Amino acid sequence: MFELLNSHYNYFAVMLLLGIGLYMLIESRNLVKKVIGMNIFQTGIFLFFITLAFRTGGNPPIIKEGGGPYVSPLPHVLILTAIVVGVSLTAVALALIIRIYTEYGTLDEDKLKQLYYD
């Protein structure tokens, strides 16, 4: 068990981030914290991709620097795109939250539900 933790600690970190993010997203009543949870969840996925790319003894994927094996550059590029997507999602979510706050005067999900269904 301890050996597994030692050799695969990055995957444990991924699972931890996914779990914390999803829990916050579901459990937190505060809308802003929900969005933070969403970000942590996505960060878990980003880390998963980056950790996939690694190989022991791999060089940076630049042809000049003395030959292979290289780490895979593809996941880095994918995650660069995914980060951009994540930032835009956060921006839209926060804009919506500002609109909700100015209208209802609360960020609490339960209070909002009462106001919303009246």
Place this chain on the structure above:
Amino acid sequence: MIEHLPVLLVVLPIVGGAIPLAASLVSDRAGWPVATLTLVGQTGLAGLLAWTVSSSGTVSYAVGGFAAPYGIELVVDGLSAAVALLVAVISLGVLAYARKAGPHSGPFYGLYLLLVAGLTGMTVTGDVFNLYVFLEITGLAAYGLVASGRDASAAVAALKYLIIGTVGASLYLLGVGYLLAATGTLNMADLATKLGEMAAYDSTLVLTAFGLMVGGLTVKVALFPLHTWQPDAYANAPDTVSAFISALVSTVSAYALARLLFSVFTVDFLTAVPVARWALVGLACVSIVAGSALAVSQDSVQRMLAYSSVSQFGLVVAGFAIATPLAVVGATVHLLGHAVMKGGLFAATGVIERKTGATTVNGYAGMGSRVPVSAFAFAVLSLAMVGVPPAVGFVGKWYIVLGAVNAENWPVVAVLLASTLLTLAYFARLVERLYFAEATIHSKPDEAPVTDGSGQAVSFGMIAVVVIAAALAVVLTAAVPTLEHVLRETLIPVLNQ
């Protein structure tokens, strides 16, 4: 020029969408004409592409000249050409509705065209990560459009949609990561050959990838129990947006699900791992029954229509999961037909609400004589959705049922037949109120019709959209043989039979 068609189909609405956004700094009036011009062009291009595909087969395009499997490939076959054409035609049609009804702002039309770009991108792409990017573009534009209503409840609905939709898309992305780990490629065609060779179909890695990707997409398709964002989003968005997204967003997500099933995991996977097929068919059947039951219990007509979508997409996904050529043709016909019918129904609810103020099932009582044209179109569309024979709703369901019978999948046949009765249960109730019940909302002849206080009128274009949708729901049946021919040519290699 002609060989760049697939990529132009995505680039055109993005470029067109930037213009109203920039012009809104000066004036909001540029939005509608620019959007119309762009979408007329888009429809032309999509038509040309569909014609090219039907006459000379699948078109593929390497973006930026990087050949697949390393570069991003766009692939247009019969199925994607039909969906791309549907997206272009419906978005052009809804514009006629938006002229009078819609939010009149430049940014609105910018988002509208961005949504068209995202949907078209999802349709033509041949790369699983590219599909994720377009899925998120579609999502972002849809969240913005839902929130574009004046009411703050629209913002609450949009935030709910955003959070659930993002989790769905993120799960899909995680699934892409598992596939990348299993095969080292992202190109759909390349994945189809490498899955099974490099990683066994029943290995944990591939199964997890399947579960995550399909799970993520079913959130976007809004199958029960992952549909919770949908009724709020459809009911609180402005009428134009409800008609637009109810017709297209779930439709294209269901298309993406089909693409994933047939072009990435392939039918061999479904055969090798029966539990995956059963899980998907089971989910679809639960969705059919639960969606209908929830629809029957709704009071608001728009929420009822939203739950009806949950049920109808259950049908479509069941057809895809059965995966015999007949069932897949049926699911595709129902997918396209449902888009026209549901978009038309939402547009009709908008017209009826503006003219009479009626939004609930009880409020619809006696409206048959107050708004004869829209009420008739609404009734025709409802019956088409139930599957009364000459309408396109019948053909789709018929093929799906025949496919299920051929596959000797009897529980599914039972659910499919029951679903027609359930659909009848909630639509017949409405049609009965429209024509055979005493009116509950009265307005004296000398008073202006009751509207929701904003005094919005109804334009000729809005009624025309509703009527054309109703006519299409019947006439499209005539186009089914052509579609079937094109689909069979594309599908037979995919389905291995």
